[in-house]
Amino acid sequence: MIYPIVAVGDPVLKTRAKDLPADFSPAELHQLVQDMFETMYSAHGVGLAAPQVGKAVRLFVIDSGPMVTPDEDDEPSDEAPEPAVKRAFINPRMVSETGEEWGFEEGCLSIPGIRELVHRCPDIVLRYEDENRQVHEEGFSGMTARIIQHEYDHLEGVLFTDKLSAFKKQLLKGKLARISKGDVHHEYRMKFPVGAGRR
Template structure:
């Protein structure tokens, strides 16, 4: 099932998500994860957090494959290329964010048509449950770390635009207000807080 992506302006995107219940039936969880992947691919995304489909729970999915391909084009000779990661992360906890911060132009399915330079840490350690509810603590770096930090922020009620300078936020204010009302071009199903309609 393909969900509508919730646009900026909806309170669910600014609310800290709650842990996914331990007693959630496995079949229900697997279906939700499958639907999130389907929605993410339909919208040509590399990550999708549950709040972006209107569900305030700590779950996100990612597939860094398309971003790794972009990195490959810019790869310097002899540079090691990271392996793509496709995974679901349940009830994640950020253990550490380290390494030199680096900038990359990010976008977000909830904010179509907006891309801005965001600085993020190069290395992270994340504790999370996989789709079988097994607990892992794992280190990530590079593009995978960036995608995870972006999606993790969604679970904390933070959007990438919140990380911009006051000046940049001021410049984008009108555009973001228009997006929240549905005044934006998009090629996937969206839900806007301004009128409650799906388009």
């Protein structure tokens, strides 16, 4: 099942998500994870958090492959390629974020048409549960760490635009208001806040 992606302006995106309870049905969890991957791929995303499909629970999925797999046209590099990670993260907790922050232009499926430079730490340690509710504590780096940090922010009620300077936020205010009303080009199903135009 492909969910519509919730647009900026919906309160669910500014709400801190709650833990997925231990007694949550394993079959329902598996289905939700599959549906979120399907929704993410249909929108050509590399990460998707449950609040973006209207569910305020601590769950996100990522597939960093498109971001870390070199294109055939890329120049050869001496550095080992970053491994691709495709995974669901349940009830994650950020243990640490370390290293010198680096900038990269981020976008968000809930905010189509806007990309801005965001600075994040290159190395993280995350504690999380997998789909079988087994607990892991694992380190991630580079682009995969960035994707995880972006999706983790969603669970905290934080959008990448919240990390911009006051000046940048002011410049984007009108665009964000138009997006929340449905006045935006998008190539995937979206759900706009009540009172919005197109659905």
